[in-house]
Amino acid sequence: MAKNIKWLPILQEISEWCEEKFEILLVIDNDIIKEIETMVDITLDNFEMDNPNVAKVSSSVAFWIRKLKPIYFDEKSTRPHFKKGLKNAC
DSSP: OOTTOOOHHHHHHHHHHHHHHHTOOEEEOHHHHHHHHHHHHHHHHHTTOSSOOHHHHHHHHHHHHHHHOOEEEOTTOSOGGGHHHHHHHO
């Protein structure tokens, strides 16, 4: 996992918060999560640091999450009309 930050529990907590707050179902794609972990590690290895700054790690994680989009709306949600608004909400 990304060097010195355990970011996956944070992502899961945010996803759960969104589910409760907006009464929706979200899916976290574990294959994409693995790809994000790999890409973050590759990105941080390019910095050639043993223990990179937390800001570098978090910005790399945020970039790959936004690019690869591991969280998506579950079609079985009780509020399917909310799908369009979800993009801007979480």
